Amino acid sequence: MVSENKIKSIIDLSNKMRKVILEVSYKCGQPAHIGGALSIIEILATLYEDILEIDLKNPKDRFILSKGHGFLGLLSILFCKKYISKNEILKFQSDGSELIAHPIVNPKFGIESSNGSLGQGLSFGIGLALSYKKKKKDGKVFVLVGDGECYEGAIWEAAISATESNLNNLCLIVDSNGFQNDGAINEKMMFDHLKDKWTGFGWNMLSCDGHNIGELLEVFSKLSNNKPTVIVAKTIKGKGVSFMENNNDWHHGRLTEKLFQQAINELN
Amino acid sequence: MSQFNEKIARQWSRMGPRAMFGNFMLELAEKHENLMVMSANLGRSSGLDRFKAKYPKKYLDVGISEQNLIGVASGLAKEGFKVFVTSFAPFLSMRASEQIRMNLGYMKLPVNLVALGSGVSMGFLGNSHFGLEDVAVMRTIPGLNISCPADCCEMSKILNDYSLNNRGPSYIRLTGTPGNPIVYKKNYNYKFGEIIRLKKGKDLLILSTGSMVAQSQIACNELTLNKINAELINVHTIKPLDKKVTKLLSKFKNIVTVEEHSIIGGLHSVIAEKIAANSISTNLLPISLPDKFGPTGNYNYLLNYHGLVGDKISKKIIKFLKKK
Numbered sequence: 001m002v003s004e005n006k007i008k009s010i011i012d013l014s015n016k017m018r019k020v021i022l023e024v025s026y027k028c029g030q031p032a033h034i035g036g037a038l039s040i041i042e043i044l045a046t047l048y049e050d051i052l053e054i055d056l057k058n059p060k061d062r063f064i065l066s067k068g069h070g071f072l073g074l075l076s077i078l079f080c081k082k083y084i085s086k087n088e089i090l091k092f093q094s095d096g097s098e099l100i101a102h103p104i105v106n107p108k109f110g111i112e113s114s115n116g117s118l119g120q121g122l123s124f125g126i127g128l129a130l131s132y133k134k135k136k137k138d139g140k141v142f143v144l145v146g147d148g149e150c151y152e153g154a155i156w157e158a159a160i161s162a163t164e165s166n167l168n169n170l171c172l173i174v175d176s177n178g179f180q181n182d183g184a185i186n187e188k189m190m191f192d193h194l195k196d197k198w199t200g201f202g203w204n205m206l207s208c209d210g211h212n213i214g215e216l217l218e219v220f221s222k223l224s225n226n227k228p229t230v231i232v233a234k235t236i237k238g239k240g241v242s243f244m245e246n247n248n249d250w251h252h253g254r255l256t257e258k259l260f261q262q263a264i265n266e267l268n
Numbered sequence: 269m270s271q272f273n274e275k276i277a278r279q280w281s282r283m284g285p286r287a288m289f290g291n292f293m294l295e296l297a298e299k300h301e302n303l304m305v306m307s308a309n310l311g312r313s314s315g316l317d318r319f320k321a322k323y324p325k326k327y328l329d330v331g332i333s334e335q336n337l338i339g340v341a342s343g344l345a346k347e348g349f350k351v352f353v354t355s356f357a358p359f360l361s362m363r364a365s366e367q368i369r370m371n372l373g374y375m376k377l378p379v380n381l382v383a384l385g386s387g388v389s390m391g392f393l394g395n396s397h398f399g400l401e402d403v404a405v406m407r408t409i410p411g412l413n414i415s416c417p418a419d420c421c422e423m424s425k426i427l428n429d430y431s432l433n434n435r436g437p438s439y440i441r442l443t444g445t446p447g448n449p450i451v452y453k454k455n456y457n458y459k460f461g462e463i464i465r466l467k468k469g470k471d472l473l474i475l476s477t478g479s480m481v482a483q484s485q486i487a488c489n490e491l492t493l494n495k496i497n498a499e500l501i502n503v504h505t506i507k508p509l510d511k512k513v514t515k516l517l518s519k520f521k522n523i524v525t526v527e528e529h530s531i532i533g534g535l536h537s538v539i540a541e542k543i544a545a546n547s548i549s550t551n552l553l554p555i556s557l558p559d560k561f562g563p564t565g566n567y568n569y570l571l572n573y574h575g576l577v578g579d580k581i582s583k584k585i586i587k588f589l590k591k592k
Binding site: 104105113114115116117119120121122123124125126127128129130131132134135153154157158160161164 | 325328330331333335336337338339340341342343344345346347348349366367370371374375
């Protein structure tokens with residue numbers, strides 16, 4: 001039984017992360033990928049608070065953000081974990097900054113890979129997971145992709161590859177928020193269909209409400225011992241801010257002062 | 269390499285670049301505990317059957333999935349493995365070019381790509397399998413080294429060098445087929461990034477790479493018979509280009525590039541860019557594959573068809589010199 005305290009602390013962390021995202025994107029004064037960052041908050045909070053063992057100099061577990069445009073989400077947890085300072089994070093999307101719309105590999109901050117071109121993180125994660133096997137190294141590799149990203153053919157090349165190598169140290173999370181750049185994704189790529197696809201590719205398929213900490217903790221405790229696990233997480237794009245939820249204008253949008261205050265008030 | 273002699277050079281030439289690549293990998297596997305050789309289901313075509321049998325743990329076939337191949341190789345390289353990835357030239361350089369750009373370029377992960385059967389050496393398999401544009405595509409990726417061995421001896425040196433030194437990511441372009449003419453009959457001093465002068469001359473400069481180095485040697489002999497004294501340079505490292513090249517270019521009034529690659533983006537372009545950037549006043553003749561999908565046939569037929577054999581190269585050069 002998961003303790004109530006643990007759940008509460010992850011909920012609080014998630015709330016804090018959302019505020020960080022809003023503040024950072026508001027202060028940068030430019031459009032930013034907010035919606036798809038807000039949909040992955042509970043997933044990241046649960047991973048970094050309870051699942052991953054990460055020491056920046058020698059991380060046991062690894063996290064790869066394949067859906068690079070979710071970087072504000074990753075940035076918010078790296079900030080909350082104090083891997084990134086306030087001073088650094090406020091350089092987000094400023095000229096010459098290394099903290100931009102998509103991750104740029106930076107071991108100092110705990111950013112494992114450069115992303116932005118979709119469909120590439122899973123293969124990279126497979127390489128890491130294979131390395132762990134070869135070196136008999138403990139630890140797991142977690143990769144997060146979007147549902148729209150699953151249109152990329154390279155995802156399915158990797159999906160086959162991971163099962164052939166029996167990578168039980170690999171866990172993929174699919175952020176099934178139902179939207180991509182131009183709007184809602186096709187029904188055939190929605191939650192239930194996605195689950196069928198991953199099951200069909202031979203993965204240990206688990207699913208959950210991607211905003212329910214109790215469910216997330218439970219699925220992360222059920223990773224397979226003999227094959228890779230995929231967690232298809234049903235999420236809401238823009239989660240936590242009423243005017244952003246399921247409103248794809250916030251896939252990449254600019255916060256005015258008024259909207260920023262309104263969003264922060266909702267979270268308070 | 270200390271045992272290397274003409275007899276061995278002939279044996280290696282008879283076996284051809286693909287079989288010899290597999291053999292050299294066997295040698296490297298003995299030296300490097302952390303070596304990994306990867307293929308997208310072209311292990312047999314890459315001469316890796318013996319490797320696979322002897323070192324199953326150092327070999328990984330990811331199936332016919334070149335984009336995945338590059339991603340997985342990059343993850344292994346990130347964790348410290350020395351990774352050599354093989355496929356046919358277009359499948360690596362074009363099918364997976366964006367993965368190469370992100371992982372090897374942007375993230376600087378030191379994966380070695382070995383492009384087999386580049387140029388037109390795939391013969392009857394046709395243009396789908398030819399490496400016509402691979403240097404052009406790979407050359408634009410920042411930080412990616414490009415090496416084109418002139419023969420199997422040089423391939424051995426290049427593979428060895430990449431396995432021993434931290435050169436960063438690389439694209440190693442193999443041209444030619446079994447029985448190709450030999451450039452190096454005895455051991456020689458190879459240095460990454462440094463051009464090699466094979467023949468000193470004063471009348472013109474020939475810059476050649478890969479399979480065309482041997483053909484250019486043949487051409488030089490013919491030119492000598494015509495009292496033309498050519499200087500011949502083996503450009504085994506196309507990127508980074510040896511800084512000495514610029515100075516060399518300014519010494520000659522007539523310059524010829526010879527390569528088994530499209531006229532766009534390969535050695536010719538590299539040299540033309542240097543000439544333009546340094547305002548060098550010289551005449552430049554490109555001898556290369558044309559900017560089109562040509563016929564298919566036996567390798568020697570194709571080289572003849574495109575004028576990429578010694579006597580045709582020398583005739584083109586004589587004509588070029590007469591016009592000037």
